[in-house]
Amino acid sequence: MTQPHLLYVAWGYPPCRGGGVYRALATANEFARSGWRVTVLTAGRDTFEQYTGTDPSLESQIDPSIDVVRVPFEWPAQDADIRTYSWLRAHLPQVWHRWRAALDTVTFPERGYGPWRAPLERAARRIQETDPVDLVLATANPYVTFAAADALFEEGVPYVLDYRDAWTLDVFSGVTLASHRSRVGRWEDRLIARAREIWFVNAPIRDWHADRYRVHADRMHVVANGWDPELLGGDEPGTETRGAAVSPMTVGDGDRSHPRFGYLGTMTRMVPLAALIDGWELAKRRGSLPPHATLSLAGYLGYFAVPDPEMLATIERGRAIGVSYDGPVPKQDVGDYYSRVDVLVLALGAGRYVTSGKVFEYLATGKPIVSVHDARSAATSVLDGHPLWTATESIDASAIAAALGRGWQLSQTADATQRDAARAYADRFRRDRQLAPRLRVLRDVATTPSESRG
Structure with a gap:
């Protein structure tokens, strides 16, 4: 053929x-x-x-x-x-952008x-x-x-x-x-x-x-x-082990007083970052999380090369309570990032049509997942049935704090059988x-x- x-x-x-x-x-x-x-x-x-x-x-x-x-x-x-800007763009930027938008769509209706x-x-x-x-x-x-x-x-x-x-x-x-x-x-x-x-x-x-x-x-x-096995430390598609679930990743160190929560993915202004940080702060204040728990936010801030300054400022106010921005993670290193996290946090913009690609990588780790997103999100249907998953009931500080606390408990109580079941659940989503x-x-x-x- x-x-x-x-x-x-x-x-x-x-x-x-x-x-x-x-x-x-x-x-x-x-x-x-x-x-x-x-x-x-x-x-x-x-x-x-x-x-x-x-x-x-x-x-x-x-x-x-x-x-x-x-x-x-x-x-x-x-x-x-700005050295390349025309007189019109430099002196009348709004006029220039309207002109540019019209020019962009002459041959195809898509700006830019x-x-x-x-x-x-x-x-x-x-x-x-x-x-x-x-x-x-x-x-x-x-x-x-x-x-x-x-x-x-x-x-x-x-x-x-x-x-x-x-x-x-x-x-x-x-x-x-x-x-x-x-x-x-x-x-x-x-x-x-x-x-x-x-x-x-x-x-x-x-x-x-x-x-x-x-x-x-x-x-x-x-x-x-x-999710892609070859990018997460598992077997590459096309090998004799293709039907196997992803290889188990290293579980957290087990230090109950220093649990590590992590979010990895592109963050836009649709992601409820402010609510997540408010919930994190409240969870610590209530004692739902240990005082030394940390939350790592990794990935790009916005769609472009320069990080979104407003989002950076939002994250910065959480620094004193264990929140850090750890920047982009090269794809070849995402498996290592996940191996150093005890609980994964899936924060998404609202909408029943929203899934996110990261939800599948999260599944592949076999680790506890805390959803911080609208329950109507399409991501919910992907996660429903995962043995180590918990979700916030609403996008407000109190509900998020409670969900984060449940995520920590899952990380402490999950046994080998539950973790194996979580990885088996993920296998269908390769x-x-x-x-x-x-x-x-x-x-x-x-x-x-x-x-x-x-």
Whole structure:
């Protein structure tokens, strides 16, 4: 059988450090492991170095068989070098930003990313001309990546859209962001109508789209994020131990007077940091936690390379009560970070459509997890049934303090049987297992003659 060729289109790919990069890295790798030739179309390294920050350790995780093609990306609105500013931008910045936003959306309705459509489509067509593609898988966000898939569809190449989240739905508020008549709505209607499959990270987001696009609902699937054994110190997919649960991580030192709580992930202003710190302070004051308990907050503060100053100030006020900001953790070191924590804290923005990729890594550790998020969050359905999980009843200091206290108790009372059960529970959420059903189907799509694809 001829080896099928996948074109994988993703703006954020190593060394990008954004949350979606882990899904992109793992998805392309899994296709390569499953016998596909994979070409990744992504932005240049300098894009991430200049604007978002990088995690160089991620590049070593790219399957060596994958061909990475980088397309230059310019982001004028994020340019912090004032020496390059025009007179208009320097003297009338609000006027300049309105003008820039209008210019960005001339060819594609996505602020900041729209101008990338033309170079992206040209690159996709060049690849198609020199090495014909059997399937395109475009992942968002940004959603301009979908334009490359649409361009090759015109040449007879089927495509899959990996939304991850949503383009026309605010996953935090549940508000519809664009009507079918809007430019975004018209683009989405066209893209979904043509797609072979459409993927979402959780059932609530999938169901919302299935209701909005009922005639295409049968092509919509949940492909959860999952966790990656090779990045957490377990067995790499593809080995003879592939079916085993993640290798047990080192449990905390067991010092009952110095329990270590930890949060690892990108923090945005949607994360209830202030409430978490208030709850932490109250838990210590009540005696729900030992006086020397510590809370480590690790990861990026905001989406860009420079930490969000408001969030830094929020964390700083917790310093006297054992709260620390420990900065970003390279992906190759996350297993070590988790091994030094006794209880994991999952703090998320509110919204029934919110899952988070970190919840799956948390599961893989086999350690107690304290949820500090809206009970309606899609993360709740992932955690429900985990033997070492407890959740706050509401996002206020008193409820959070109580949940933190229960988390500490779990860390002290959990026995080997419970920890083994926690790791076994996590095994079903391995990322390769989330992808496997879709890869089986798409292999058939790629090897079907184009005239019979429909």
